[in-house]
Amino acid sequence: MATEREKVIPSKYIPEVGSHTETIDGKKYLITNDAMYTFYRRTKGEFSDFFLALRDDKRLLGCKCSRCGLVRVPPFLTHCPDCNFAPTTVVEVEQVGVMNSTPPITYFATSLFQHIAPYGRGRVIFKGADTAMSVLLYTTTGILVPGIIRKGTEVKLVFNDERIGDVTDVFCVPTAELRKEQIEKKGLQRSEIDWESPAEPALPAASDADVAACRDTLREVKAIIEEMNRNERARKDIADWKRDILVKTRGAQFGIYIGGGNIRFEETGPASPDFVMVCADPRTLLDGLAYRGAITDCVINKKLWISKNMEFNTIFKLDRMARSVARSKKG
């Protein structure tokens, strides 16, 4: 979560001073590492009561128009524009609400949010409110996939144990995944919820036929990876990227190695992989590499398991390489 960062700008995002050249049509162009940055001591102004209530009291506040009675959460304003700026008063609302609409789920996140992807962000109308508040959405059952949270799904506001007075102090989970006492508790904290930790899936025992079929598939995987490595467009997709990947399937383990602008298949997997992929049927991975479906979608649909969500980054690059090879074949 963003709240765990120690610096306003984490050091991993900060490049070293430097430059390089790129040659296009025989001419060199100079490209320089650079940044635009501004630091703030920024006031939360009229929102201070709202954020302090989240942080210190685990309460959710809104504002109620003294004339029309509309309750806005969060309390965006002190005077109601619908009533010629009649004053509003602060009210507290409940910590259970319903989804205003089906929320999107972001898989390919901005550079600031890759560490929490995939994530859902949606709008909840809490009981006692008339307007919707944007919140992060989680499921206790692992990766959030479409269908778990929809329009009208009842959700519960949950508070992080460590809070800083920011909207990231809270998130929502479906009440269907909570016990009655958790739903009813005001100020429910993250640590009071049972989170399922997705463990590496066990693969079924492989028969001789499985092993033989796997061997055939791996030959195809190897051929495709070699084709990717010969393809200039695909190699650009993994420029400056390094990963040693251990792949486990029913019938075999192997390695995919990315580094130095190259990708290669080896029958021996890395002893210290950057991450592990597990797919019962090796054709799942083969189809993705062959551009017959996206590997990203296989992760989402739980046909392929990865040991670190952050490695969606690498999965995207593999999908990109598959598309680059397909594009090159079109001319």
Add this chain to the structure above:
Amino acid sequence: MSKRVGIVGAGVTPFKGTWREKTYYELAQMAAREAVADAKIAVQDVDAAFYGIYNDIFERTAIPEHALHGLLGMQNKFGLRVTMGGATGAYTMSAAHAYLAAGRFKAALVLGVEKATDCFDFASMSATPEVIKSIGWSGDSFFEQPIGWSASDSYAEVVLAYMDEHPGDLKPEITAQISAQLSRQALPNKYAQRQHDQVTPEEVLNSRMVAYPFRELEICVYSEGAAALIMAEEKTAKAIAKNSGRPVVWITGVGEANEHSFAGKNQKVMSRIMSDYHASRRAYAMAGIKDPTKSLQIVELHDAFVHQLEISMAEFGLVPLGRADSLIEDGLMTPGGRYVVNPCGGLIYCGHAVGASNIMSAWSARNELINRKLKTALVHGTGSTVAQYTACMILEHA
């Protein structure tokens, strides 16, 4: 009494994923040179400049237009920058139209330009996460930026809310067909970023999920490039056209609307793009269009996402809400259908150089009206969070 305003010149640069060879100074001048050459005038004949530049971060400078003014030969003349999210280009044309119609100027340069992929994420060693992060600074900074607001997820909110109301519409096989058609339409467009990237519906359906429900091949690409128009009031426009031999394409209607940023009672209706609805109706009213299904032949709309293209067409009144798939199912936008939609390939295949995109759309609509000898086109721009901003223009070719 306001004056008639028309387009008498236009030019674009190639839209590319990255222009290592050019800064935005040179891209701007390239498009401006093309536009004045097309109008057969000198830039000295122009007495005002309107700049559409969306994002200071992309250009890596605040007030990025200041450097352009003198470099474009506009020293000591009027200059105004417009920035309105994705609708920047459309609003820039709207602003120029208002000043010209008011008689403030005779001829104006309308210039959109954008860099993007100079932004670079050193953690993933790729540009796109940093590009979309830069756009992410556009979300509400107190309640939404900190929890991952992005352009994709905010438009996805609208699309999913529409699908909540109309579960049988925006079917994946239809969005895939639209994307494939747009890819084919880009083939003759030598300025298109993806001119040679023709895809099949199957490829679209197989492309990876970026933000549910959007797949990679249903989303516009980030581009760098520029587009420029020469717009003029009636008397000047006619004189320029007489000299250039290119007919005036008249701007007969303009309409704009901005919705509420936040959802709920009395605020944004998440399942609608009311900005598209109101802006198009205002443009129709100004142009005297009673039934757009009979009047409009070309639609150059801002297709940030295929699903949004479909909803926008419904909000324009060109297909019923809940029946946007009829664009394909009833052949309304397929070749030979009632509407020519994004003949340039749209922002998904021609590209999305944000400040320039809607101006590129106007460039395309003007070319199509003249070349196909058609009469009426709608040009559209959408932008900001949850499709909040819209500007529309009606172009007519006598």
